[in-house]
Amino acid sequence: MIQKKICLLGAFAVGKTSLIKRYVSSLYSDKYHTTVGVKIDKKLVSVGDKALTLMIWDVAGEDDYTTLKPTYIRGAGGCIIVVDTTRPNTFEVALMLHGRVKEHAGDIPVLFALNKCDLKEKWLLEDKHLNQLAAFQLPIIKTSAKDGLGVDAMFQALAERMIEV
Amino acid sequence: MTTVVSKVLPALYSALDMVIFVRQPCGLFQAVSDLPAWSQFWLKLAQPSQSQEQNYALTEAFSYLSYFMPDAEEHWKQSALAPLRSGPWIEIDELHQELVLEAGAVWVEDKPVLFIQRMGSEYYQEVERLQLMRNGLLVREELELEVQRRTLKIKQREEEIAIKLVSLTSFRDEETGAHVRRIGLYAAAMAKALNWSQERIDDIRVAAPMHDIGKIGVPDRILLKAGKLTEAEFSIMKRHTEIGAKMLEHSHIPTLDMAADIALCHHERWDGSGYPMGLAGEDIPITARITTIVDVYDALVHERVYKLALSEEETIALMLEQRGKHFDPYLLDIFLGLLPVMRRIRYQVQEIDDLIVRAD
Numbered sequence: 001m002i003q004k005k006i007c008l009l010g011a012f013a014v015g016k017t018s019l020i021k022r023y024v025s026s027l028y029s030d031k032y033h034t035t036v037g038v039k040i041d042k043k044l045v046s047v048g049d050k051a052l053t054l055m056i057w058d059v060a061g062e063d064d065y066t067t068l069k070p071t072y073i074r075g076a077g078g079c080i081i082v083v084d085t086t087r088p089n090t091f092e093v094a095l096m097l098h099g100r101v102k103e104h105a106g107d108i109p110v111l112f113a114l115n116k117c118d119l120k121e122k123w124l125l126e127d128k129h130l131n132q133l134a135a136f137q138l139p140i141i142k143t144s145a146k147d148g149l150g151v152d153a154m155f156q157a158l159a160e161r162m163i164e165v
Numbered sequence: 166m167t168t169v170v171s172k173v174l175p176a177l178y179s180a181l182d183m184v185i186f187v188r189q190p191c192g193l194f195q196a197v198s199d200l201p202a203w204s205q206f207w208l209k210l211a212q213p214s215q216s217q218e219q220n221y222a223l224t225e226a227f228s229y230l231s232y233f234m235p236d237a238e239e240h241w242k243q244s245a246l247a248p249l250r251s252g253p254w255i256e257i258d259e260l261h262q263e264l265v266l267e268a269g270a271v272w273v274e275d276k277p278v279l280f281i282q283r284m285g286s287e288y289y290q291e292v293e294r295l296q297l298m299r300n301g302l303l304v305r306e307e308l309e310l311e312v313q314r315r316t317l318k319i320k321q322r323e324e325e326i327a328i329k330l331v332s333l334t335s336f337r338d339e340e341t342g343a344h345v346r347r348i349g350l351y352a353a354a355m356a357k358a359l360n361w362s363q364e365r366i367d368d369i370r371v372a373a374p375m376h377d378i379g380k381i382g383v384p385d386r387i388l389l390k391a392g393k394l395t396e397a398e399f400s401i402m403k404r405h406t407e408i409g410a411k412m413l414e415h416s417h418i419p420t421l422d423m424a425a426d427i428a429l430c431h432h433e434r435w436d437g438s439g440y441p442m443g444l445a446g447e448d449i450p451i452t453a454r455i456t457t458i459v460d461v462y463d464a465l466v467h468e469r470v471y472k473l474a475l476s477e478e479e480t481i482a483l484m485l486e487q488r489g490k491h492f493d494p495y496l497l498d499i500f501l502g503l504l505p506v507m508r509r510i511r512y513q514v515q516e517i518d519d520l521i522v523r524a525d
Binding site for chain 1 (some may be wrong): 228229231232233235236251252253254255256265268286291292295296298299300302305306310
């Protein structure tokens with residue numbers, strides 16, 4: 001059985017834990033519970049005729065009080081960098097984290113999740129943000145942990161990219 | 166003494182809720198302390214075979230540790246006495262209970278020692294502390310966004326009022342509301358290309374349209390004269406720069422301060438041949454140098470009572486002749502690089518007929 005470590009990274013409260021919970025357990029709660037440390041979940045996926053175990057690392061959000069430890073990214077086969085579409089500040093953190101991933105894990109498959117897409121009336125990302133992300137030529141997937149939009153597709157896309165590598 | 170230590174240490178490990186291992190040369194970990202109840206489920210997963218009882222493949226049970234081990238090995242190589250901590254991680258046990266653990270690597274008595282500790286109330290206090298702080302940060306972010314939203318609304322109102330005021334003064338000559346609005350947009354596009362802050366970009370968008378506001382103080386017989394102005398009349402006409410500056414200065418409002426600079430200096434020329442002060446080069450405020458370029462461009466490509474519109478090619482050719490004379494050469498190059506943007510503004514902001522009042 002192939003086993004791959006993937007990390008969910010992003011500013012605090014962007015919905016990393018909620019995305020994982022939606023994907024692994026099909027559950028959602030809109031109450032914000034901060035993550036301290038790392039929680040690892042497992043999920044079995046199929047890519048073509050291959051079975052793959054995803055070790056999904058839910059890594060504490062980056063903010064003034066916590067910085068990302070290189071250990072957390074080490075050995076990752078792929079990363080999902082989460083942006084909260086209602087908080088432009090989280091876009092800047094995502095860019096910084098993308099740099100950290102490149103620095104510590106090299107050219108592994110990465111994709112950006114634009115989360116909380118269900119909150120359309122609160123969307124604050126501008127074209128300039130999207131253009132900046134597009135310039136990385138990495139997949140950008142709109143997600144909502146609340147209604148499940150794009151969640152399975154996002155993990156599946158990353159799994160497929162990791163198998164290709 | 167030995168008896169006392171042998172009694173104290175197990176009690177201490179138990180109180181700290183930790184299990185201690187020594188890393189064996191084979192890479193397995195030998196438990197050297199009692200095994201707390203919480204650890205037994207996990208250590209069963211880490212037991213390679215019956216023959217190696219008390220030796221565990223810890224990374225089999227705790228995948229998190231496999232990523233900590235390279236750091237731990239490095240730490241042991243240095244025989245470091247101070248423990249290197251892994252940071253906390255969360256496991257879910259067979260009863261679906263959350264178990265928060267933290268590992269540490271330390272060199273003791275020439276042995277590589279690894280301890281795994283179950284995190285207690287300290288961890289949950291830390292979670293509570295961070296939860297409070299992050300909730301606070303979220304509220305602060307939300308308030309900042311609300312302030313930004315409201316500031317933008319105020320800015321839009323300010324801009325609307327400025328355009329209305331400038332349009333009123335334009336009732337007396339051939340300029341139009343659309344012209345003054347375009348001047349603001351062209352200037353803002355230049356400011357953006359120069360990487361100004363959003364605040365300054367917003368300021369120049371509102372301030373540049375006021376460049377000719379001083380014309381309100383110029384008599385009709387001069388302002389509306391169809392023929393060429395006499396020298397005396399031109400001297401009076403030139404005073405619109407100072408009149409505009411006087412109207413706008415000393416407000417302590419950054420946008421109006423900027424507008425005052427622009428009103429005073431938008432007829433200054435890069436080579437020093439302009440008015441009212443004959444300033445040259447960078448002595449002319451950059452806001453005025455930008456406005457000069459966009460004002461001339463818009464005036465040339467549009468029709469006026471006294472002239473036909475020039476084509477864009479003719480306009481650019483004329484402006485290039487004035488590079489380093491009338492215009493700041495660097496800013497003119499920036500402007501020319503933005504021509505597609507300027508063209509879009511020109512086509513999108515068309516004349517508003519009801520604001521055009523000509524003296525018949």
